Every structure is written in C-alpha cells, then in structure tokens.
Amino acid sequence: MSEERNAKLASVEAIRDGLATTDYIASRGIGTAVYVAAQLVKPILVEGPAGVGKTELALTTARWLDLPLIRMQCYEGLDEAKALYEWKYGKQLLYTQILKEKLGDVIAGTTGLEAAVDRLRDQADVFYSEDFLEPRPLLKALRQPEGAVLLIDEIDKSDEEFEAFLLEILSDYQVSIPEIGTVKATVPPFVFLTSNNTREMSDALKRRCLHLYIPFPDARTEERIVAQRLPDIPERLNRQLVHFIQALREADLKKLPSLAETLDWARVLMLLNADQLEIEMVRDTLNVLLKFESDIEQTQGSLVEMTRKAARETEGRPSRAANA
Amino acid sequence: MRPTLERFIRALRVSDVPVSVREGLEAHEVADLVGFADRDILKHALAATMAKTEDEKDRFEECFERFFARDELDSSALDAIAEGEDGEGDGEADPGEAEGETDGALAPLPLADMLLAGDGPAIAQAMEAAANQVGVSEVRFVTQRGVMARRLLDEMGLRDLERMIWELRRRAGEGDRDRADRLEAGRRYLLDEARDLVARQVELFARPNAERLREEFLAEARLSSLESRDLERMQRLVRKIAKRLAAKHTRRRRHARRGRLDVRRTIRRNIGHDGVPFDLVWRHKKIDRPRVVAICDVSRSVSAAARFLLLFLYSLNEVLAEIRAFAFSDRLAEVSQTLDEAEAAQAIDLVLETIGFRPTDYGRMLEDFDENFLDAVDRRTTVIILGDGRSNNTAPRQDLLEKIYRRAKRVIWLNPEPKPFWGTGDSEMPRYVPYCHLAQVCNTVKHLERVVDDLLELAAKGA
DSSP states (O other): OHHHHHHHTSSHHHHHHHHHHTTOOOOHHHHHHHHHHHHHTOOEEEEOSTTSSHHHHHHHHHHHHTOOEEEEEOOTTOOHHHHTEEEOHHHHHHHHHHTHHHHHHHHTTOOHHHHHHHHHHHHHGGGGSGGGEEEOHHHHHHHOTTOOEEEEETGGGSOHHHHHHHHHHHHHSEEEETTTEEEEOSSOOEEEEEEOOSSOOOHHHHHHSEEEEOOOOOHHHHHHHHHHHOTTSOHHHHHHHHHHHHHHHHSOOSSOOOHHHHHHHHHHHHHTTOSSOOHHHHHHHHHHHOOSHHHHHHHHTTHHHHHHHHHHHHHHHHHHHHHO | OHHHHHHHHHHHHHTTOOOOHHHHHHHHHHHHHHOSSOHHHHHHHHHHHHOOSHHHHHHHHHHHHHHTGGGGTSHHHHHHHHHHHHHHTTTTHHHHHHHHHHHHHSOOOHHHHHHHHTOHHHHHHHHHHHHHHHTGGGOOSGGGHHHHHHHHHHHHTHHHHHHHHHHHHHHOOHHHHHHHHHHHHHHHHHHHHHHHHHHHHIIIIIHHHHHHHHHHHHHHSOGGGOOGGGHHHHHHHHHHHHHHHHHHHOSOEEEEEEEEEOHHHHHHHTGGGTTOOOSOOEEEEEEOOOEEEEEEEOSGGGHHHHHHHHHHHHHHHHHOSSEEEEEESSSEEEOHHHHHHSOHHHHHHHHHHHHTTSOOOHHHHHHHHHHHTGGGOOTTEEEEEESOOBOTTSOOOHHHHHHHHHHSSEEEEEESSOGGGTTSTTBOHHHHGGGOSEEEEOOSHHHHHHHHHHHHHHHHHTO
C-alpha cells in the first residue's frame, strides 16, 4: 500500500499529474513543495490570499493518496483539550457510580484507610486508560495506522501558546500525555497548515515547516481550472470571464475576487445560459464576485469597458490561432 | 556544488532573507534531492525551504535569478572559438592530434583544452570552483571589482594560458598561429566572464551591504538634518520599523491570572458533571489593542522634522488599526482620512500644503481639540503629541492639556529639541511637562522606535 503511495510521490511531475486526476491543477511550485515535503517528511505551511485553494490542496492530496483526512479548524481560544485529547469525564463519572459496589468488594476486608488506598492503587489506572480517552484531531492523526493527511486550517487564528504547543508535533510527530506517556506516530502524517496571514507566524514554527505561497493563478491556469471543474462551460465564456476577473484583480479593491469567486460566478453565468459576457448580465451578477458595497460601486464606472475588453480578448485569440 | 550553495545561502542572508542554520542544512538536503538539472524546480524547492514570507519570496526570487544567471551567458562566444577547431581539420580527431603536437614543446593545459573544445559547462564549473577558492563573496565594495576578477583568473591559471599563447606565437608554426589566435579569443572571453561573475557578486553581496550601512546611518541621524533625497529610503526604514512594532503589539492577548478562581464560570462549566468541579476556570484579564491619538506639529518651527514626523504618523496609521491622526500649525485638523487614502509622499505633501508651515499656536490647538475631538480620548487611549512646544508666546492653555491628561490613559510628548532648549525663548515645554506621563526627546528614528515600543508595551501591560 505504502509502496503504491511512494510511487505516486516519486517525482514532481508525477505529483502534478496525480493531483490533476483529482481535479486539482497544481503549479510547479505547488508540485515541488509537495514533493519535497513528502521526501523529507516535513509539514507544509501554505499561505496566500483567501480562496486560492489552500485548503483544497490538502483535501485533494488526501483523496488522491487515499488517506483519511483529519481536519482541525483553528480559532482563538483553541487549547490542548480540544486539539489533542480529553478525558471522558461523563463516562468516568458514570462508571465510578455504577462500579461503586464493585469498588466496595475490592476494598472489602482491608483494615484502615491506608490499606484500602493501597488496594485501590492497583486498580486506579483503570479510569485513566485508553477507554476513557477521547482523542481529538491531533492524537487521531498520529494514531492512524496507514498515516493520514492532517490539515491544520487557519493556524493564524489560533493563539501563540497553541502555536508553541504544535512545535513538538510538527518536528517529531509525537506528543506527550502526562497520564499515558509519549505517543509517537506510527506513520508520520502528511501535515498541511494554512494561514491567511492575519498575523505573522512565529519563526520557530516557520523553521519547522516548508513554506508554500500560492498566489492568484494566471489566466491560463485559471481557465484550465474552470474548464476542469465545470466541464460544460462554453470555451468562449470561460475565456472572457477569466480575462474579466484578471483585469478586476488589477484594481484597487478591498477584497479581490479569488478562484472560489471565479468558480461561483462561472456557475451563475451558466445557470443564466450565457455563452458570452454581456454588460447587463455582468452588472446583475457582480455581487457574486465582489463582497463589499464600496468595491461594487467603485467598479461600476469601468464595467462597460472591462466587459468589452474581455470580449475583444476572445475575438483576438482564435483568429491568431487560425493564422498560425 | 556544496560551496556554491553555501555561497548562495550567504547571498540570501545579505539580501535580508534570514536563513537559519537548520534551514541551510535542509537546503543542501533538498538540493541533493531535486538536483541541479531543472532550474525551475530547484528554485521552487529552495524557496520552500528558505523563504518563508511573501516578501522573502520576492527577495529570494531576485537573488536566485542573479546568482544563477551565469548558465545562459556562455554559448555564442565559446562556439566561435570551438568552431575554428572544427573548420580546421577532421573534427573529432583534431584535439587529440593537436594535443600530441603540443605535448612535445608545451605542458598540456586543462584550461586551454577546455577553451579549444568549447566546453562551456566545464569552464563554468572551473570558474565556480575558483570563485569559491578566492572567496569572491567576500567582496564588500564596488571598487574591489578589478582586483577580484584578476585574482579569480589567476586561480584558474590565466598566467599559464598567457604563457602558452606567447609560446605558440613564438614558434609561429602553421597550426600554432591559428591556435594562438583562438586561445587569445578564449582569454578575452574568460576576462569578460570573470568580470561579469564578479559584477554579479558585487550586486549580490556588496550592494545590499552598502544599503544596510546607509540605513543604519539614517536610523541614527537627526531628523532635522536629513536631506529630502533620503525621504524614500527613510520611508522604507520607517515602514519597516512601524511594521515590526505593529506585529509585536497589535495582537489582543489574554493573560491568565493564575490563582483567582472564576466561581460563576466554574459552576456553569461543570453543570454537566453534576456540579463536581472538574474544570476550573481562572479569571482572565483581556488586554485591548492600544488606541492611539496622535497629534503632530507641522508648523514652521519644526519644519525640518515635520516631514519625518508625518511619515512616522503615516506608517503608524498603516499598521495600527485604531489610531486617529491630527496635524496642526495653529488650527487642528484630523488627517486620518488623508493618510488612509493617499500614498505616503503625496499624503505628506497634502497635509503640509493645507495646514503646514504657519506660525504655531499650541493653545489654539488644544482649544480645538477640546472642542471637537475630546470624545476620541477615553481611559484606554494613549495620546501622543509630536512637537517642539514653541507656541509664539500665545496662551499655552495647559489647563486643557490637564483635562486630556486626566481623561487619557497616557499622554506622551515627543520633542525633537534637545532637553536643554526646553523652556528657552517661546518654548512652553516646562508648562506642559507636568501633564504628560512621559516627555521625551525624540529626534532620530531609533528614538522614535524605542519610545513607541515602550508605549505599546505599557499599553499591553495595562499600566
């Protein structure tokens, strides 16, 4: 099984092709980063604007390698108990209640408190055993027999303490649980961390990770992605809409439309049975692309020209191809 | 390739991409893994191990392109030299034959053979090795260029090559002259290549170095004595500082106060456990992001420093979320919006144009503030005043400053004048100082950084 996986990860091109079969168009940068991470067994810290496919990369990798995906969403206040493990208090409580009489039997016949405690000590670990351990994502990921893809999403939202806590896992793939001991991964999981850069990650964390920056895709890649995701899209519409969005990203907006918005917009336009961009349609559906009122207002003025330009783009290219 | 990679890492460090020792080791590992054959993949792989922010990626890219630029240069000139070889005789057999001939009179010279064979990669490699040997990356100043190139070529055996050319010319046999000409061309080619290589090293190592020296100098220089041509560089420096400060301080942090139980929340949390307190909740103290009100004097008396004070204001505005910026000569005006919307230089000009360089009136400014903006100040606000306190003998109205003082968390006065001048002439500083939590001289960028760092630190501690 793992042989097969190794073959899949054998080279940069193999990885890119492999990811493409699961509908993810990876640039060379992405392919290389995944390759290096797989070979050196290191986590990848993925950064980039929202909606360029950071999370998607982890999801796709898991699907492609046929590994379980374990996802941990970070937020402010996330702590060990929610990330690593927790004792099942309720169950412990219930069991002590039910087993009260049994306990009575165990300590029956002892004289004095000390002897009773001694007797109990032999049994005490029962309540702090695996049965009562509730594994949370990190522990779960370490314990997967086949390995796993561990996605630590939006690490920048977590606290600094949590980030520090992650260091042990990221460098040695092990954690220490006081009551049980050190848990070491049987097969080191493939770790992706994503960050939207709301804060700078600490140097210690960065040093332990490879760093991958995913920018907005260029026009050709974006067209390929749209075509792959929405196979029914007319080619002309695809080209025009991608061109339009690429132009939009040049503008000074509060939030630039990303790949996710491109795909949404393409879906909407297809629902409306468009086979090319028309100014009315663009105006009506602009809110799919731009999420701030001020951004929409700002673009309103240049819409006509941008649409026309996008339209011209498609006229230009096929004819050039015909000439050649 | 090891020394080369090592040198590349050093070049990265010089151009402000911090590479730790561990990352350096990993870079070697990665290079072994992906090999040097595919440049693009090598670049991506090295970038993933060593450049860890978007900025660093850009700098890495630039450095990489420059460092590994050589591969593309060779061919045409070398081909011309080697072509002579082909044209001369029977192609393949020729070099061996020629070597046999020369063996009689001249010691064989690998460098000459490489040139005659037009073996670009081998020459590049030899040059690379020589470069590592003589420590080309030690180059610090542009003026060292010539010496370095010469030293590099000596290491490669240029002297022997020259001797060989001379020898060939002297013998003046039929084949000899031709060979001498070609070797002469080769020699010139080597000179060019070496000069290029050294120039690139200067670009890589010496230039950033000079840049850094200049920045260090700027950080220590008096604000009032800076020249306007430094404005752009200053801008970068100030922005760097402001960013550093913001990264350090903008996070809202919670400090657990161990030891004080939050009874209510403990009970609530443990209802699920039948009221048995398994989870204890401790009292937290939430620490807010600092709120800053900055008031900047742009009048005639501080005209020299005004640009830089504004620049700092601009950068602070960029990096701190909750800041309200004001500027005044005699009347006070809020400039937050101008700073938000325009580019730095433009915004500064705009502010100076509309309110700058008029006679100062601190009393008037305080009145304006009191009347219009006192709401901006509450017990969490820090008020920073940037100015010299020279008020043209108008009423200082320190009572109004006192009002702000009582209301705000902290009032900080940063004065570009040295302390002995406070209170001389029309300076009202002695009247204002009692109502400042802190009044300090601040006339270099270093000062500015230290003061603001302290300020934000205190804000975080909730002092």
